[in-house]
Amino acid sequence: EIVLTQSPGTLSLSPGERATLSCRASQNVDGNYLAWYQQKPGQSPRLLIYDASTRATGIPDRFSGSGSGTDFTLTISRLEPEDFAVYFCQRYGSSPLTFGGGTKVEIK
Amino acid sequence: QVLLQESGPGRVKPSETLSLTCSVSGGSVSGYYWGWMRQPPGKRLEWIGNIYYSGPTTYNPSLRSRVTISVDTSKDQFSLKLRSVSAADTAVYYCARGRAWNDAFDIWGQGTVVTVSS
Numbered sequence: 001e002i003v004l005t006q007s008p009g010t011l012s013l014s015p016g017e018r019a020t021l022s023c024r025a026s027q028n029v030d031g032n033y034l035a036w037y038q039q040k041p042g043q044s045p046r047l048l049i050y051d052a053s054t055r056a057t058g059i060p061d062r063f064s065g066s067g068s069g070t071d072f073t074l075t076i077s078r079l080e081p082e083d084f085a086v087y088f089c090q091r092y093g094s095s096p097l098t099f100g101g102g103t104k105v106e107i108k
Numbered sequence: 109q110v111l112l113q114e115s116g117p118g119r120v121k122p123s124e125t126l127s128l129t130c131s132v133s134g135g136s137v138s139g140y141y142w143g144w145m146r147q148p149p150g151k152r153l154e155w156i157g158n159i160y161y162s163g164p165t166t167y168n169p170s171l172r173s174r175v176t177i178s179v180d181t182s183k184d185q186f187s188l189k190l191r192s193v194s195a196a197d198t199a200v201y202y203c204a205r206g207r208a209w210n211d212a213f214d215i216w217g218q219g220t221v222v223t224v225s226s
Contacts, residue, residue, distance in 0.1 A: 035212035044202060044216035045153075056214060088153065092211050096168045099145075099153040 002027045002091050004100035012108040019076040021103045023089035028069050033093035036065055036074045039102075040085045048087075049074065079105070110135035112203050112217035119223050120197075126190040126222055130203030137161045137184050141206035143213060144177060144188045146199035154199075158206060159186055166210065193224045 003026040013019055023034065032052035037045040047056040049065035052072055062077040076083055088102040116128035130142070144156040157167035159177045167175050171190070179186040190197060200221050204213035 033211075044218050045204075045213075046216075047212055047214045050207065050212040050214075090153075090212060094210060095166050096170070097143075097155040097158075097210060099155070101152045 001096055002029065002098055004089050004091055004098055006087075006089060006100040006103050008103060009101075010104045010106060012106050013079055014108045015079050015081055017079050019074075019079055019083070019105055021074040021076075021087055021105075023067075023072040023074070023100050025070040025072070025091060029072075029091050029093075031093050032068050032072075033091060034065075034067070034072050035090045035092065036063075037088055037090065038083075038085045039088065045088070076105075110205065110215050112205065112215060114201060114203050114217045114220040116220060116222070118221055119225060120193050121226050122194055122224055123192055126188070126193050126197060126224075128188045128201055128203075128220065128222070130186050130188075130217055132184040132186075132205075135184075136181075137179055137186060138181050141209055141211065142177075142179065142186045143204050143206050145202045145204060145213075146197075147202070147219075148196070148199040151199075153202075156188065156190075156201075158210060160209065195224050198222065198224045 005024045007022045034052045036049040039045045053065045086102045089100040111133045113131045120126045138161045143158040159165045174191045176189045200219040202219045203217045205215040
């Protein structure tokens with residue numbers, strides 16, 4: 001099973017700042033089958049990025065994903081008030097699908 | 109707009125079977141891939157398993173011996189059964205639509221809390 005480790009656990013930033021979130025896999029992620037989700041309290045997860053760098057439908061271009069192999073990054077270029085949430089990564093492609101523990105982006 | 113809604117008992121007794129249904133509205137189960145996840149309190153999301161609308165399934169090896177996922181295309185629903193539950197199965201359970209087989213999930217239900225307690 002591929003374990004995903006996200007860092008930092010919490011990121012304290014101000015609106016307008018750049019957020020950089022990391023997701024590190026315990027083994028190579030074949031095909032770069034890595035997704036990123038946003039989750040707000042009381043809401044279900046929202047797919048932001050799939051295949052490591054492809055934005056899902058309707059996702060603003062301030063969200064971008066990069067990386068390959070075992071190291072992946074989600075970047076939010078300029079934080080909007082609605083972007084303060086928990087973000088987690090997911091590895092897919094073969095069983096078992098696994099999720100990271102999440103990074104909370106909070107208002108500084 | 110496709111919406112997913114989980115339904116089922118909010119409380120299940122230890123050793124019994126947890127049964128949840130995911131109803132798809134604004135679309136059809138046919139032609140798509142569906143999955144179940146759960147998130148225990150304070151823990152990360154855990155993938156339970158997937159099903160294709162025509163019936164093929166894949167399960168998390170850690171739960172395979174206790175899980176069955178099925179689909180009912182006539183009702184646009186798919187279901188989860190988890191047998192022999194214990195307190196460790198207490199979680200928020202989510203259903204979701206997969207982009208493809210064993211892929212990312214692009215639409216999620218709101219989640220339903222299931223507590224295992226006598």
